[in-house]
Amino acid sequence: MNDRPELFRGNRILLGCIYWAFVLYVFVPLILMVLMGFKDSRFIGFPIRSWTLDWYVGVFANTEVLSTFGYSIAIAVLSTLISVFVGTWIAVLLESRKFTGRPVIFGLTVLPALVPGIISAIAFRIYARWLGIEPGMGAIIWSHAVHNVPFVVLVVMARLSTLPKSQMEAARDLGADPLVAFVRITLPYLVPAILGASIFCLLLSFDDFVRSFFLGGYEPTLPVLIFAMLRSGMSPEINAIATVALIMTAGIGIWAERFTRRMKKDT
């Protein structure tokens, strides 16, 4: 923040306009997409003259769509559990002390996050076949879990680096062995980070297309279903499905942001 705002007023107004234009740029397409889902016509396009809820009714009377939602959520939850477990463990190792090979382990840890989407999907596809994992739910969960580990590691490491050393020492002095000290001191301290990372993984997995597409079996996840529907043309049903997915992801995101910030304030 400027101590002397008078100095930079001109810039401030101009940059403010750019910021709000950017806000419009990121929101308007989504708002238009949501509006289109209420249009009383099969034809996707403007202007919208009359409104209806029929598309929503139609989509959610369809058990196939509902089961796709359930399938995507199940994949997100299971892959997140694996990512959080593995990611926390790796973070604890990396933050424990300096050791030879630490940069190498760290580099390998963040690798899946840096590999471009299509290449990662292909690599997982080939590897899954070698491991004997059939395309389907297990394969998707596995690929999402591996892909999301780096994000957990980064978030948990950041939190671990602020853990006061004195607490661990006090616990050890009082007779706790390393495992108990970890469960009683470190883990509670990490809860905000772990929750934040979990939500992030849930969203990444729920939104992921490319891995789900190449590792999926016959049952589509939500993004794969929307993609398949889009390939055969735009339709208001897609808008209805996409809008519900949008509300879910954005809602969880906002909630998590507020929640983790409140938790961080408390500790």
Place this chain on the structure above:
Amino acid sequence: MTDSATAKQDRPALGSAGDAPTFWGRLVGWGPYRLLMQLATASPRRQFLILMIFPVLWVLTQHLGPMLYMIRVSLTDAYPVAPGVEQSFTLEHYAKFFTNSIFWQPFFRTLTFAATFTFCTLIITYPVAYFLARHVSRRNQMRFLLLLLIPFWVGEIVRTYAIMILLGNTGAVNLALQTLGLVDRPIPFMYTSFSMGMGIVYLTALYMLLPLYSALEKLPQSMNEAAADLGAGAWTRFRRISLPLTIEGISSGCTLVFLISTGFYATPVLLGGPSTTVFAETIAGFFHVAGDEWPTGAAFATIMFMAALVITFAFQKLMNALRKGEAK
């Protein structure tokens, strides 16, 4: 922070005599558990090794394994191996790439597109990050940032679809242009490199914005004020102060966005046309068929991965050199 955390531990000490033992106290005192822990923590070295085994195995088999195995498959003549047939190694799949323009054209197009879109993202988000970090009060910064985060929690496919609706022939942009009387017929935005760029910038903007924001936030305001007092105009201040001092943010943002945008598959399929086929689509083509083309697909994916690595590495080197040059 420390106060409240210590307060939480005002409970009976672990394993202390006299108090009723807690669950943890009992666990620590339980024979088999104690034996196990003694074995595991006999020396700091052993304790560390036990902590290390699982993560090391995981990153080697799960993170590195798929990439190495992909490279291995790219060098074999057929995959999967038919029973009874000897598998042999070959470079023919790599040769295929260089001898056919159907393959290397999309490859260079992808790299050009990714570089262009990365640059566009940088130009678009820099002023936004600058505004957030320099002209918004601390209290509001998180709020303003959160506002931008909301759309980015929405998935890739949903946001791509939103762009399709925006840019279509009967889309919002064309409707607005026609209502204003600027054009008679709708402009065909869709299925061009423009619509693809629009989609990719839309998808990646946040990955540029966040590194830029954190770099700009660290910039001391006093430097700008000093420069302004000495008569430097807005442009000079930007070029001589903000830009050199945020090179690190620019470099990590660009690297991220470049890597992400080379990897998009669904967005080019949905927003692009026949003249904008990207390498991701070429690679994917080999995997839609049963399996005998997999080595070729693996080879192409390897080529793309190596190219992306080399380019980002060179880019980071360049940025580092720039930064050192400025520091002199």
